Amino acid sequence: xxxxxxxxxxxxxxxxxxxxxxxxxxxxxxIVESKMxxxxxxxxxxxAAVEQRPALSSTNLATGEPQMLNxxxxxxxxxxxxxxxxxxxxxxxxxxxxxxxxxxxQDIANFLNRWGNPYARIGTDVRSIVQLELGSSGVPETFxxxxxGVIVHQHVGDIRKEDLPELLKIWKEAx
Amino acid sequence: MKHLMVxxxxxxxxxLVAQSALPASPYAHQQLADPNKEAEARALxxxxxxxxxxxxxxxxxxxxxxxDMRSQVRERIAAGETPEEVRSWLIERYGDWVSYNPQVNxxxxxxxAAPLILLILAVWLARGRFRRRKDK
Numbered sequence: 266x267x268x269x270x271x272x273x274x275x276x277x278x279x280x281x282x283x284x285x286x287x288x289x290x291x292x293x294x295x296i297v298e299s300k301m302x303x304x305x306x307x308x309x310x311x312x313a314a315v316e317q318r319p320a321l322s323s324t325n326l327a328t329g330e331p332q333m334l335n336x337x338x339x340x341x342x343x344x345x346x347x348x349x350x351x352x353x354x355x356x357x358x359x360x361x362x363x364x365x366x367x368x369x370x371q372d373i374a375n376f377l378n379r380w381g382n383p384y385a386r387i388g389t390d391v392r393s394i395v396q397l398e399l400g401s402s403g404v405p406e407t408f409x410x411x412x413x414g415v416i417v418h419q420h421v422g423d424i425r426k427e428d429l430p431e432l433l434k435i436w437k438e439a440x
Numbered sequence: 441m442k443h444l445m446v447x448x449x450x451x452x453x454x455x456l457v458a459q460s461a462l463p464a465s466p467y468a469h470q471q472l473a474d475p476n477k478e479a480e481a482r483a484l485x486x487x488x489x490x491x492x493x494x495x496x497x498x499x500x501x502x503x504x505x506x507x508d509m510r511s512q513v514r515e516r517i518a519a520g521e522t523p524e525e526v527r528s529w530l531i532e533r534y535g536d537w538v539s540y541n542p543q544v545n546x547x548x549x550x551x552x553a554a555p556l557i558l559l560i561l562a563v564w565l566a567r568g569r570f571r572r573r574k575d576k
Contacts, residue, residue: 297491300535340460367460367504392465393508400533402491403505 296421299400299408306334306414307398311388314365315374321362321388327414331439333359333432334408335384336396338366339376341404347423348380354429355383359436363387366396366404407432411439460504467514468507474518481514484523487541488513488530497540 301307306326313320326332335351337344355361363384365373373387390396399408401419409418409432418435420428472478485499492503498510509530516526530538542548 295494297494297534297537300531300533338460367462367508369462372461391462392511393505394512396505397509397512397530397533402534 297400297402298421299402299416299419301400302416302419304416306408306410306416307395309388309395309398311364311390311395314363314368314387314389315370315377317374317377317382318363318384318387321364321386323414325362325386326410327412329412330360331412331417331436332410333361333436334364334399334410335361336364336366336390336399336401336404336406337376338368338404339372340368341366343423344376344405345380347405347425348383350424350426350429351383352381354424354432357433359433360385364395365389366393367391409435409439462504464504464507465511467511467518469510472514472518477517478514480523481510481517484517484526485510485513487539488527489538489540491534491538 306323308323310322311320326334333354351361361383363386365387368389368391370389373389377384388395396402399416401408403421405423407420407424408416409420411417417439418432420432424432472481482499486497488498488509490496490498490501490503490506490509492505493501496506498506498513513526516529517523521529527539527541531543536542536545536548542551544552
């Protein structure tokens with residue numbers, strides 16, 4: 266047998282070890298990306314979440330202008346953290362639609378009074394049905410929908426100040 | 441004293457990430473009336489990954505979202521969909537990731553092929569050894 270063939274098992278083990286070690290050292294990534302990005306918004310109709318804003322259905326999202334769709338909840342702490350950024354997007358001219366996840370009208374109204382209301386429409390999704398249709402796995406999450414109603418981007422987690430330029434860019438390009 | 445204060449702070453701390461106060465979906469904790477359909481739904485729920493607690497199945501998880509998913513699975517199966525239809529409905533939205541039972545495709549076929557290839561390789565190696573011994 267060739268001398269160097271003796272080293273093959275050790276070499277294979279080294280490769281195996283390197284793969285496992287790299288996997289162990291990589292930071293954990295819990296983000297679940299929706300496979301609906303690039304597809305038209307699924308059909309849905311949600312009742313109004315609060316009196317001050319109209320209800321939301323999928324037809325409201327294919328109106329010839331790019332829009333954002335933000336999934337939030339009054340019981341979600343990161344949603345409070347992203348509230349100022351949503352208001353800033355609204356000031357920049359972005360039409361933001363809200364989906365309130367597993368929430369009561371009273372709690373949603375209190376949340377909006379306290380942290381601001383950047384939403385044009387708010388639908389209430391008490392059983393996460395539309396959230397599952399969208400491939401969304403939690404709150405907060407924000408989708409950018411283009412003028413034809415196709416989902417072009419998903420932002421998982423709260424929107425931070427440093428995310429704003431990128432989101433505005435994608436929104437402008439979706440027009 | 442310091443330890444006591446820390447203990448007190450821990451005892452009175454409110455959870456940072458509260459969960460929804462709304463009641464669970466109708467079939468989150470309730471079985472289907474038809475035992476055959478319930479068995480089908482249950483088998484599928486064991487193989488679907490919870491989106492919140494990512495190492496649990498939705499059958500195991502107490503997360504409200506897992507409850508909503510269980511309810512959807514039961515309602516869809518009660519409405520006549522097959523478990524595989526429900527599974528592909530979720531895979532279409534969340535990717536292969538959501539199912540614990542991987543489907544055979546261009547990326548996953550080595551999972552089934554590798555053991556066969558290794559077995560064939562082992563038989564071939566062993567044959568070579570036995571033959572050499574005979575020659576002696």
